[in-house]
Amino acid sequence: MPAPTPSQTVGPFYGYALPFPRGGDVAPDGHPETITLHGYVLDGEGQPVPDALIETWQPGPDGSRAGAPGSLRHDPVTGRPFGRDGVAFTGFGRVPTDADGHWAVRTLPPGGVSYVSLAVFARGLLHHLFTRAYVVDEPGDALLGSLPPERRATLVARSEAPRTYRFDIRLQGDGETVFLEFPPESA
């Protein structure tokens, strides 16, 4: 079996390349069930990380995990990035953090599971990290159930307001977020 290509940092200058218009607008425009999932990315000293990139992936409200193409659509006249068409639910979100280390996606509640999957990239992070934002603290969830309460709490998004969930990502130190790995086939 071929050996994998090693990971490298996304660096600080992905900003004109990876983010795209409406990258955080996963929900179709005006959908009444839209939820907002947002938070801060913080480093080991609690300082905001302004050059991080968050990607999200989730099932549609019907539980489908097929997603849909069209997140990165171009304007056919100018050729410039246009982003989503505002109608299809693609399941995929991508947003950079701002100067305060803050990010936000507007999406629909995931169907069949109680979490949105996240990948975290940043300057200084040589290999991206996976985590989950649970929008429901699911009593029977195997992952949540396997964690001590303090660590478990880092995976559960806090309900701030109707349909608004806060999920901070602490890369290191006090309240460090639980990060996941999906074991590869051992060589």
Next chain:
Amino acid sequence: MTTLTNTDTDTGAESAHHPPRDHPPYRSSRLRHPKQPLIPLRDPEAVELSGPAFGVTDVAALDSDLTRQHPGEPLGERITVSGRVLDRGGRPVRGQLVELWQANASGRYAHQLDRHPAPLDPNFTGFGRCLTDDDGTYSFTTVKPGAYPWSNHTNAWRPAHIHFSLFGTAFAQRLVTQMYFPGDPLLPYDPILRSVSDESARQRLVCAYDHDLSVPEWSLGHRWDIVLDGPSATLFEEGDDH
């Protein structure tokens, strides 16, 4: 100093291939790596075993030729970069999005925060994307990026490199990496490349000049194959569809 215990949280199998997240010679890694071990998840129902879908609506005609995105020709040595995207089973990864970004020929990014006083090129932005074909092959036309200084340590210069972003067929197969050029004298001094401790793994980040990929009177060819790591479950999917 940070503690040296429990910082490489990858599994043994993975750490031979990927860099540890704590790599002190790369200063920015110090406060940005978790100190708790990662939690391994072997769940056949995990959402992360499925993947974002991309298709023809996500790429435009000129996206894969970075030398044609502006009215004039960019400065520098025009290159073709091509290769195959494979999974750990050696199977081509088809119809998948490949994105890349890079500095221009003088080593400057078209980014507001890049203050390196090298010229910006009005005919080069440095971003492209394409979909892999039925053979798993991607191909870009661009210019060879320049080296540039950074403040990590005395005389720190990044070797010429192109950033790549890939998805594969599962969110857990996601890869962001960098491709380097053979014979670059800066390679032994770069803490980001050298964060990959295994020499053969490091070599997998260096492309090869490929004379057959060169285009007459046009570009020099470089071949670079990419192998996506992934959870064991992605090796046993039914069929070859993505």
